[in-house]
Amino acid sequence: MKQITAPFTQSIVESLTAGDTVLITGTIYTARDAAHKRLCEAIAEGRPLPFDLRDAVIYYVGPTPPQPGQVIGAAGPTTSGRMDAYAPTLMEHGLRGMIGKGERTQAVVDSMKKHTAVYLAATGGAGALLSHCILESETIAYEDLGTEAIRRLTVKDFPATVVIDCQGNNLYETAPAAYSRRKV
Amino acid sequence: MREIAWNTIRDTVASLAVRANTVLDAKVEEAIRQARKTEESPVGLSILDQLLENGRIARETATPICQDTGLAVVFVTIGQEVHVTGGSLEAAIHAGVAKGYTEGYLRKSVVRDPLDRVNTGDNTPAIIHYRIVPGEELTLTVAPKGIGSENMSRIFMLKPSQGLAGIRQAVLDTVEAAGSNACPPLVIGVGVGGNFEKCAELAKEALLRPIGQHAQDPSWAKIEEDLLKAVNDLGIGPQGFGGRTTALWLAIETYPTHIGGMPVAVNINCHVARHESATL
Known part of the structure; x- marks a missing residue:
């Protein structure tokens, strides 16, 4: 298992191959549907963004509220495909990594290859487990969106699997074939 | 009164x-332990272990x-x-x-x-x-x-001539399209019969049936068993990373239908399969 740090540099992304399991330590940002819409609107209108997208890693998550004494509530990945309409724009502006779960469109994969970005999956449905890897959480933008607000997270040994690497190799396409017994 | x-x-x-939301159903937990015995993929096994560990943490800390x-x-x-x-x-x-x-x-x-x-x-x-x-x-x-699995659910207004093969195709196509999006291993509810809205409701109700309890009608119980095997033969595996465990369970609810139709709804659920009841 590889240990990597976030934000991701180009060389970190280039060192990752689909199928690698990694532990991520460092700073990542949360954003899902509504936050992506606002980020892209800000870019289209030339307004400043709430955080620096260069080399940034976005985690597609809408956590549950923390109980007293907790940093964050359950915080597993949401389905990435809903962010496909926005992800290429963010990669054009420096986004280097995405963490979520589920398939991506070809347009996203093409953009990842062009901009040297990586897509990782965290275990969907393991929200309680993953919350323990989040040491700090601070809401930095769009607080009115509640769970969809943008948070800056400090993570330690956050487990993820490289699904699509910057060459365009896709674990979701290659892995199930090895176990398929489907009769055509 | x-x-x-x-x-x-x-x-x-x-x-x-x-x-x-905070206590993983004991029957789901048992189904995951059973799946560990047949899962061949090392990554798949590690995902199943993570889900068991996640259930333990959730229960002990009252975290969802x-x-x-x-x-x-x-x-x-x-x-x-x-x-x-x-x-x-x-x-x-x-x-x-x-x-x-x-x-x-x-x-x-x-x-x-x-x-x-x-x-x-x-x-x-x-x-x-x-x-x-x-x-x-x-x-x-x-x-x-949750909506991740709900978004991958489908309704098919099949023709009576499509028969069991049509139902099977509907289920397999839905699970295959869901792929990794719906957080496999899945629990699958299928509704067959009724009309457009009734089959959807049946599929949802099928998700309420305790895992391990087949349909009462033996012929539908057999269909449930066969379809679950066919789903697991797709090889999608835990989280879509390949493996034997694409679904933990599949239940079918049926209802009389029209002479000219055979509606089929496939309601996909993730492993959490939450439902709690109380009688007052």
């Missing part, structure tokens, strides 16, 4: 919502099993001799959802309008299904449902 107080219903719904604590789907079976006092049954259910999701630190995932998308702030309204039966009991089942 039996009277049941409004606030008793509210408090029951609230505690069912919290319990459903998954951050998507869902739309609150509530099934109500009310005896016609029951009289609700102090307010309406429907208002009590919505108030219970608001209370459970607020006091239980659950996520508020409901927007008031599909286009303006402003969050209602308390996860209301619930989606409520009523059944009126003889007697003086009230049974409430709270089944919170």
